[in-house]
Amino acid sequence: MFADYSTSELMSIFAMQGFAGLILFSVFVLMALGLAIIFGQMGVINMAHGEFMILGAYITYLTSNVFADYMPALFGSYFFVAMILAFIAAGALGMLVEWAMIRHLYHRPLDTLLATWGLSLILQQLYRTIFGAREVGVSLPDWLMGSIQLTDIVEVPINGIFVMTLAIGISVGIAALMYKSRWGIQVRSVVQNRPMAGAVGINTAKVDRLTFGLGCGIAGVAGSAFTMIGSTGPTSGQLYIVDTFLVVVFGGATSLLGTIASAFTISQAQSTMEFFLSGSMAKVLTLLFVVFILMLRPQGLFSLKMRK
Amino acid sequence: MSYEGLRSLLPKSDLLGFAVLALLLVVVLPLSLDIFRLNLIGKYLTYAFVALGLVLCWGYGGILSLGQGVFFGLGGYAMAMFLKLEASSPENTAIQSTPGIPDFMDWNQLTELPWFWEPFHSLGFTILAIVLVPSIFAYIIGVAMFKRRVGGVYFAIITQAVAAILTILIIGQQGYTGGVNGITDLRTLKGWDIRTDEAKYVFYFLCVFMLFVCLLIAQFVRKSKLGRLLVAMREMEDRVRFSGYDVSNFKIFVFCLGSAFAAIGGAMFTLQVGFMSPTFVGIVPSIEMVIFCAVGGRLSILGAVYGTLVVNWAKTTFSESFPELWLFAMGALFIAVVMAFPNGLAGLYNKYAAPHIEKLLGKVTGKSNNAKATVGTQGVAHERQ
Numbered sequence: 001m002f003a004d005y006s007t008s009e010l011m012s013i014f015a016m017q018g019f020a021g022l023i024l025f026s027v028f029v030l031m032a033l034g035l036a037i038i039f040g041q042m043g044v045i046n047m048a049h050g051e052f053m054i055l056g057a058y059i060t061y062l063t064s065n066v067f068a069d070y071m072p073a074l075f076g077s078y079f080f081v082a083m084i085l086a087f088i089a090a091g092a093l094g095m096l097v098e099w100a101m102i103r104h105l106y107h108r109p110l111d112t113l114l115a116t117w118g119l120s121l122i123l124q125q126l127y128r129t130i131f132g133a134r135e136v137g138v139s140l141p142d143w144l145m146g147s148i149q150l151t152d153i154v155e156v157p158i159n160g161i162f163v164m165t166l167a168i169g170i171s172v173g174i175a176a177l178m179y180k181s182r183w184g185i186q187v188r189s190v191v192q193n194r195p196m197a198g199a200v201g202i203n204t205a206k207v208d209r210l211t212f213g214l215g216c217g218i219a220g221v222a223g224s225a226f227t228m229i230g231s232t233g234p235t236s237g238q239l240y241i242v243d244t245f246l247v248v249v250f251g252g253a254t255s256l257l258g259t260i261a262s263a264f265t266i267s268q269a270q271s272t273m274e275f276f277l278s279g280s281m282a283k284v285l286t287l288l289f290v291v292f293i294l295m296l297r298p299q300g301l302f303s304l305k306m307r308k
Numbered sequence: 309m310s311y312e313g314l315r316s317l318l319p320k321s322d323l324l325g326f327a328v329l330a331l332l333l334v335v336v337l338p339l340s341l342d343i344f345r346l347n348l349i350g351k352y353l354t355y356a357f358v359a360l361g362l363v364l365c366w367g368y369g370g371i372l373s374l375g376q377g378v379f380f381g382l383g384g385y386a387m388a389m390f391l392k393l394e395a396s397s398p399e400n401t402a403i404q405s406t407p408g409i410p411d412f413m414d415w416n417q418l419t420e421l422p423w424f425w426e427p428f429h430s431l432g433f434t435i436l437a438i439v440l441v442p443s444i445f446a447y448i449i450g451v452a453m454f455k456r457r458v459g460g461v462y463f464a465i466i467t468q469a470v471a472a473i474l475t476i477l478i479i480g481q482q483g484y485t486g487g488v489n490g491i492t493d494l495r496t497l498k499g500w501d502i503r504t505d506e507a508k509y510v511f512y513f514l515c516v517f518m519l520f521v522c523l524l525i526a527q528f529v530r531k532s533k534l535g536r537l538l539v540a541m542r543e544m545e546d547r548v549r550f551s552g553y554d555v556s557n558f559k560i561f562v563f564c565l566g567s568a569f570a571a572i573g574g575a576m577f578t579l580q581v582g583f584m585s586p587t588f589v590g591i592v593p594s595i596e597m598v599i600f601c602a603v604g605g606r607l608s609i610l611g612a613v614y615g616t617l618v619v620n621w622a623k624t625t626f627s628e629s630f631p632e633l634w635l636f637a638m639g640a641l642f643i644a645v646v647m648a649f650p651n652g653l654a655g656l657y658n659k660y661a662a663p664h665i666e667k668l669l670g671k672v673t674g675k676s677n678n679a680k681a682t683v684g685t686q687g688v689a690h691e692r693q
Binding site for chain 2: 043045101104105108109110111113114115117118119120121122123124125128129242245246249278280281283284287288290291294295298
């Protein structure tokens with residue numbers, strides 16, 4: 001399949017597809033980070049994660065409309081406001097869900113899966129009722145439009161670079177929060193030994209709620225970033241949920257670094273193959289590859305050594 | 309099997325349940341419903357095969373597969389391929405550029421039948437394939453996962469990914485599989501028109517018969533030592549392992565059995581509904597089948613049938629009159645069944661109805677019984693990771 005292209009063309013193709021893969025990577029990372037915190041740290045399967053992401057996307061859409069109608073002068077900066085609002089909205093909803101539902105199911109992980117699937121159905125229908133079944137898109141501010149021409153063939157879109165920067169920034173922020181802050185220490189100790197963490201005076205219920213809220217909040221930000229590169233419909237979240245779970249499991253659920261590494265591998269594999277094969281075959285091969293690796297190494301790429 | 313064997317397989321309380329279900333499906337429903345509604349019930353019953361498999365895998369074995377749609381689909385597609393080949397005889401397809409191949413292949417510029425379609429000219433092979441292909445596939449997945457002690461949540465996610473892969477593959481390979489429309493326009497089975505009312509009655513009763521065969525197999529598994537081992541594994545896997553059992557083999561067996569049930573359901577679906585498409589394979593239908601099982605009661609094999617019927621009946625009624633509300637209702641059902649009624653309809657029955665019925669039965673037969681003591685002792689215990 002490479003024979004039809006010259007070497008320099010191949011290099012450009014790989015560069016272009018590699019960059020497209022990096023955008024996919026950013027979306028995966030943003031979605032998977034929230035999921036990795038919830039699944040990896042708390043052992044809860046949140047099938048409604050995609051819907052939390054879409055909540056962020058809709059909040060961004062609303063904010064952009066408000067800015068366009070009332071503050072056109074500030075339109076260039078609406079995205080940052082939207083991102084914060086998306087984080088707060090998704091995080092608050094996440095904490096509410098944790099309080100009403102998840103906390104009763106911590107010892108039954110398979111049941112959280114079913115309950116959150118029910119939640120995702122409800123949210124999807126809610127979005128459909130409120131925003132309509134059609135997909136909505138935001139208009140980008142001027143400074144995010146256009147692309148940078150690197151060589152004759154290779155050009156990179158600015159919104160892609162922005163989303164990528166965002167993904168890297170948030171990953172660094174989460175890593176700092178988990179491994180440097182006091183709260184991060186509390187989260188990790190609750191994960192490793194719940195009764196002992198409780199015994200030394202950590203309010204485990206509160207830590208759980210905040211962790212779940214944080215994971216959902218990051219999903220909201222992911223949704224916000226998602227509007228930069230695609231349009232949003234009520235069921236957009238479901239398209240990504242299986243991929244994202246595979247990313248998290250493939251990376252080794254408890255490791256943030258593993259999540260990022262696996263998001264990179266999967267997105268690059270898929271994007272590069274997409275150019276040479278049809279989109280569906282690229283996806284099938286990528287998923288098969290991941291499932292195959294998981295069969296060989298069920299604990300994922302990077303895993304925490306822990307005594308069970 | 310001897311009379312004693314039968315007695316131990318179907319003790320009186322279970323026999324009553326089987327008899328009531330048989331009465332309902334064989335006598336009451338066919339007499340009270342027109343053929344359109346009965347055909348619909350038959351369609352629902354095909355999902356009950358899947359729910360039944362899930363009771364064994366999930367309720368008893370503690371293995372939640374979110375990819376049962378894969379097996380349902382494999383069984384259904386195998387049947388559909390046979391029927392499609394019969395419907396695309398050279399005479400029927402004379403207007404195509406290549407007569408004798410299914411119409412969607414012709415539309416996709418295929419000029420000969422792909423090799424894996426060839427054996428489906430034979431009905432015998434098709435019937436074998438309906439059961440064997442999904443079982444072998446389940447065996448491969450099972451060996452790969454359970455031998456490496458992958459279970460619980462990981463197994464659920466990976467089976468879900470398998471469902472996603474198969475759906476994308478079917479939709480993507482339009483020329484070989486009929487793509488997103490699936491395999492449609494099925495006409496005859498060995499020259500016998502399957503679209504008449506008469507055929508629909510025959511298939512309904514065939515479906516009920518097969519369902520009872522599967523129910524009896526499930527009952528046998530439940531009552532056997534295997535059933536007790538499955539429960540023991542679900543509760544404390546390590547202890548069973550330390551007792552000298554190879555845990556993974558039991559899991560593989562029950563997973564294969566569940567997938568074979570699902571495949572039979574899929575084949576019955578194709579026969580009764582007259583087509584098969586990837587909408588019954590993917591993630592959403594697979595997880596819906598779990599909810600049928602959960603609503604019926606994950607520990608009750610008869611509950612699986614009732615759960616499937618109730619949820620699907622509600623779905624049809626709701627989406628006919630309030631399509632908007634259905635997803636809300638379905639979502640609420642998921643949450644409610646997990647949070648409030650983990651044992652589903654069967655749990656409610658055992659708690660509220662069974663004691664009264666036992667009492668009534670006791671009066672009728674004039675014997676005191678102590679069956680009450682056994683009611684409600686089985687409950688959903690917490691899963692252990």
